[in-house]
Amino acid sequence: MYTFSNRLRTAAFILMIVGALGLGYGFFTAPSTVEEAKAMVADSHGGHGSGHGEEADHATPAHGDEHAEETHAQKDSHGEEAGAHGETDADKHGEHLLSQLKNKPWAALYVAAFFFMMISLGVLAFYAIQRASQAGWSPVLFRVMEGITAYLLPGAAIVFVILLLSGFHLNHLFVWMDPEVVAHDKLIQGKSSYLNVPFFLIRAVIYIAGWVAYRQFSRKFSIAQDTAADDSYFKKNFRISAGFLVFFLVSESMMSWDWIMSVDPHWFSTLFGWYVFASMFVSGITAIAMITIYLKAKGYLEHVNDSHIHDLAKFMFAISIFWTYLWFSQFMLIWYADIPEEVTYFVTRFEDYKLPFFGMLVMNFVFPLLILMNSDYKRVNWFVVMAGIVILLGHYVDVFNMIMPATVGDQWFIGIAEIGGILFFLGLFIFIVFTALTKAPLLAKRNPFIEESKHFHY
């Protein structure tokens, strides 16, 4: 049995408190009036002069109204300007800025909440695949995976609460939830039979219920198998895992449209669901590898050897490349055809998110490619941990790049609120996962493949 070390528990609480303070600071310092918002932006641009040019563009009367309107509309992800004809351009700019700055702490919260939920969902998918494919190497890691998926219920519940608050208009993350915007936006109106708040929330409940139900039953059967007289629980687990994978692929795809793609309701991409899946899958596998290495180092996983780590690192390597393949397929198809309604998605990211957008490619592709290619390095724990940290940070940036451009636009910054969000959910994740690990023995007994897994050697 694993005992949650006091130091780790304290660290988790410290992370949660520091993170909550950071998030609170983000919400506290968010502007509430147009003037405050303008003053904040003016302050941050005062020292250097970068980005000042854009602002000047909007304020200069020399520009014809039409031209100003056009540039504004391009940068605007909210479509607010559509209705307000009487106002001057500067006012509209201020309002737009205010809405972006108000979104900032919410988006920071949402990105971090989604990211950690996504890790445990990725682990759940990996776990179901291991069960359904009757893998012989992984049963010694099942309890680690089950521990990580314990975060799914609270993590998904938090994401759901954020979505609920969006539905009640407490934030402006999803512009299609704003009836003002929808009233003037033909494109969103056309999608409103899918993108409407009640249906959106019902769908969210269905996805979460499906995932959590599989997790709870699979965990129950897994523990029941420890003391069973036959393999009936194992077989049940096999069957529900296969069923879950079918449900998961559909629900995950729809979840990515709902929770991520719909922040840009004018944009669509067909392989988006796969892309988000690849991101969660590689993050989940990385989390399994890192927690396994931690527990092994503490002496809790007797039967885990470097071949298990090697296999996990191979998965990290391969799925990193798979992620890149999907990222590039999505990017290159849109870049190549250059259809205006699709390409704006990447134009905003190129212009305003250069460093995170390309930095993410280095972190998620180039680094793991070079580090994890060597078979010997995949057995060296600190190499795997180092690659894992970079991969996890890279996929945080990936989620950041998916959410931020549509919600805060060029006002993004990885500041106190964003880091606070990461720390808070990291602390919560550690607390819940390691608490769950103490609830059951770390070696699944009487699993038909456990002997093979104990002697797994590559």
Add this chain to the structure above:
Amino acid sequence: MSTKVVQALYNDDDILMDAVKKVKAEHHHIEEIYCPFPVHGLDKAMGLAPTRIAITSFMYGCLGLTVAIVMMNFIMIQDWPQDIGGKPSFSYLQNMPAFVPVMFEMTVFFAAHLMVITFYMRSKLWPFKKAENPDVRTTDDHFLMEVAVHGNEDEVTALLEGTGAVEVKISEKH
């Protein structure tokens, strides 16, 4: 000088593995082992050095990537930078996404083919090569171990006979 080898035939890979360990423990040099199929762990038991073919493959891949980049940079950007359907051909980087499929395929092509050719060269395999097979049964269901003899013929023969060999014979090495 003609050298003699003792050839021991086995009909089971487990017995072969045990025999290899015994012969290694007695510090006799195993010249060669002929198997009808790969025996897992045999190279380790024989103490063979690990292959470096993956490293060569990585270098060939880098070469292929370089070839692709240099080729397309010359053709599409330097030599005749035409406007083809509005693609920006001002610099390599600007038009890079369009080149990535070629870069990828060339990397894989070079890495795979040059590695295979390296393998053929290092293992001395080519069409019309004369087969080096001491006993035809080794391609079907027998395993054959060759141990070098340096005047200690009887000792080696006795050792190999004690390892479960179905047949031990002394042969002149060509």
